[in-house]
Amino acid sequence: MSGAATGPGARRAARAIDALRRGWTFRVADRFGGLDLIAVESARDADLAAFGSSDMLISGERAVTLKLTNQRAAAAPGPVRLAGAADSVAAALAIADPALDLAHPLKGPFRTVDTGGEEAAAAAMVLARHAGLLPAFFVRSGAVAGPAETECTADDVAALLDPARLHIAARARLPVEASETAEIVAFRSPEEASDHVALVIGKRDGHPPVVRLHSECLTGDVLGSLKCDCGPQLHAALHAMADAPWGVLLYLRQEGRGIGLVNKLRAYALQDQGFDTVDANLRLGFPVEARDFAIAGRMLELLNVPRIRLMTNNPEKVARLEKEGVEVVERIPLALLTNPHNAQYLATKRDRTGHQL
CATH class of the missing domain: 3.90.870.10 (DHBP synthase)
Structure with a gap:
C-alpha cells in the first residue's frame, strides 16, 4: 500500500x-x-x-x-x-x-x-x-x-486533478455473482471524498486482461433504470471477465459522464422535454464528455497493468487510455438489447458520440 x-x-x-x-x-x-x-x-x-x-x-x-x-x-x-x-x-x-x-x-x-x-x-x-x-x-x-x-x-x-495523487487505500477479497474469488481494490485521493474501486477477477496469466471502464451510475447500476444501458453493461462485463483468463473492472466515481448525480437528473428532465443526451448536457452548461480518464490510467498503473484488452463500444476511450500510456492491444465490443426507454439514448451515442454499437 x-x-x-x-x-x-x-x-x-x-x-x-x-x-x-x-x-x-x-x-x-x-x-x-x-x-x-x-x-x-x-x-x-x-x-x-x-x-x-x-x-x-x-x-x-x-x-x-x-x-x-x-x-x-x-x-x-x-x-x-x-x-x-x-x-x-x-x-x-x-x-x-x-x-x-x-x-x-x-x-x-x-x-x-x-x-x-x-x-x-x-x-x-x-x-x-x-x-x-x-x-x-x-x-x-x-x-x-x-x-x-x-x-x-x-x-x-x-x-x-493530478492523477498522481491517487493511491491504493485498501484491498480485500470480495466474492461476487460473476466470480467468488474476486478482489476489490479501493483508490483514494487525499482531498476528495469519492473513492474509485477496481474489481480484479481471475488470476494473472501473463496476458493482457479484459478491462472495462465503468462510470458510476446510481440510477442504472443500483435502481435498474431503463433510460440507459449501464446496469446491463456492468453485469455483462463482469461475466465476460469471468469467462476470460482474468479481467479488471475499473469503477470510476464520475456519475453522469462527470457532471454529478444532480446534474445528471437535470439532464434527464431536459430529455423529457425532447433534448437528447448531448444537447441536454450542453444546455446545462457542461461539455458533452467531462470524465477524467487519467484516473483510469493511474489505477491501471498502480495495479501494474500496462497492456489491456478494452471492453468498450467507445473508440474515444481507447484513444484516451493510450494517451495516458496504456497499451490497448484489442477493443472488445459489448452488445446488448435495447428497450423502448433507452433506444433514443443509444442512437444518440451511435450518431453523436461515435459509439460503435
Missing part, C-alpha cells in the same frame, strides 16, 4: 469546492488579480447584497445555448461574463438553469464584458463541475475587491 502527498495547492482547491457548495464567497486568483465568486445555485439574496455585484459568469456551453457567442467562439467556447445580469438569486437561476427555460423563455438583452481573468474563469467552471453544481456564478474582479473567505489559483485546481 502506498501513499500520496497532499499538496497545499490541492487542499486550497478542495476548500474552494466546499465554499462553493456552502454559498460562500471564494476567489480564484490569477496573474491579473483574479475573480471573487459565489455559486448561483447555493447563493442567498443576503449574500448577493453583501457581495455587491450583479455580474454573472456562465460557461461557454451555456452561453452558446443562450445565443451569446458567435459561431467561431462556439467551436471552442470559454466562460462568458454578463454585466449586470441578475440582481437576485431567482433572476440568476432563470439564466443558469435550463429547466427554467420554458418558464422564462425571454432572457436578456445581455451585455458581455471581459471576464477579468480567463484562467480563473476556466478554473471556476472545473470547480463547479466537481462540486456537482450548475456552472454559473455571481462575479466581481478580485483585484479591487475585499478579501474572499477562501482563495485558490488555477494551478491549485490543476493540482487537485
Whole structure:
C-alpha cells in the first residue's frame, strides 16, 4: 500500500469546492488579480447584497445555448461574463438553469464584458463541475475587491486533478455473482471524498486482461433504470471477465459522464422535454464528455497493468487510455438489447458520440 502527498495547492482547491457548495464567497486568483465568486445555485439574496455585484459568469456551453457567442467562439467556447445580469438569486437561476427555460423563455438583452481573468474563469467552471453544481456564478474582479473567505489559483485546481495523487487505500477479497474469488481494490485521493474501486477477477496469466471502464451510475447500476444501458453493461462485463483468463473492472466515481448525480437528473428532465443526451448536457452548461480518464490510467498503473484488452463500444476511450500510456492491444465490443426507454439514448451515442454499437 502506498501513499500520496497532499499538496497545499490541492487542499486550497478542495476548500474552494466546499465554499462553493456552502454559498460562500471564494476567489480564484490569477496573474491579473483574479475573480471573487459565489455559486448561483447555493447563493442567498443576503449574500448577493453583501457581495455587491450583479455580474454573472456562465460557461461557454451555456452561453452558446443562450445565443451569446458567435459561431467561431462556439467551436471552442470559454466562460462568458454578463454585466449586470441578475440582481437576485431567482433572476440568476432563470439564466443558469435550463429547466427554467420554458418558464422564462425571454432572457436578456445581455451585455458581455471581459471576464477579468480567463484562467480563473476556466478554473471556476472545473470547480463547479466537481462540486456537482450548475456552472454559473455571481462575479466581481478580485483585484479591487475585499478579501474572499477562501482563495485558490488555477494551478491549485490543476493540482487537485493530478492523477498522481491517487493511491491504493485498501484491498480485500470480495466474492461476487460473476466470480467468488474476486478482489476489490479501493483508490483514494487525499482531498476528495469519492473513492474509485477496481474489481480484479481471475488470476494473472501473463496476458493482457479484459478491462472495462465503468462510470458510476446510481440510477442504472443500483435502481435498474431503463433510460440507459449501464446496469446491463456492468453485469455483462463482469461475466465476460469471468469467462476470460482474468479481467479488471475499473469503477470510476464520475456519475453522469462527470457532471454529478444532480446534474445528471437535470439532464434527464431536459430529455423529457425532447433534448437528447448531448444537447441536454450542453444546455446545462457542461461539455458533452467531462470524465477524467487519467484516473483510469493511474489505477491501471498502480495495479501494474500496462497492456489491456478494452471492453468498450467507445473508440474515444481507447484513444484516451493510450494517451495516458496504456497499451490497448484489442477493443472488445459489448452488445446488448435495447428497450423502448433507452433506444433514443443509444442512437444518440451511435450518431453523436461515435459509439460503435
